[in-house]
Amino acid sequence: MESSEAYGYLYMLGTQQSSTGDWASTSSYDSYSEESYQSTSPDPVGRSKSRVTPLVLRKRRLAANARERRRMQNLNQAFDRLRTFLPQLGQDRQLSKYETLQMAQTYITALYDLLDQRPSQN
Numbered sequence: 001m002e003s004s005e006a007y008g009y010l011y012m013l014g015t016q017q018s019s020t021g022d023w024a025s026t027s028s029y030d031s032y033s034e035e036s037y038q039s040t041s042p043d044p045v046g047r048s049k050s051r052v053t054p055l056v057l058r059k060r061r062l063a064a065n066a067r068e069r070r071r072m073q074n075l076n077q078a079f080d081r082l083r084t085f086l087p088q089l090g091q092d093r094q095l096s097k098y099e100t101l102q103m104a105q106t107y108i109t110a111l112y113d114l115l116d117q118r119p120s121q122n
Helices: 003-014 054-085 097-117
Strands: 015-017 023-025
Touching: 054 097
Parallel strands: none
Antiparallel strands: 015 023
16 A cells, blocks of 8 residues: 555544544554455456456547547537528628527527517417
């Protein structure tokens, strides 16, 4: 156990709440036992305890990067589709994602208000 981990255990053991609700410092390191702090979670079922090779780690990272790239492309396409439904305000640049969401919210509210003000046809 490294010294910083030991300090953490000592700190946790040294600050205990008394029955009166006051925090008291005790030196209970003598009562510390290594067995009482062992993990209680079960071992993974069906998995070997061998280390993952660097090649497998690299393939996992490449797959994760590809998934993230695909996710971001889909998100950007969705923002582009949303921008096509928003009115153009003569801007020479594309709205940012944040600006697109703000504009969509404003536009939806304006459309709702327009429908709400329309005279009812009975």
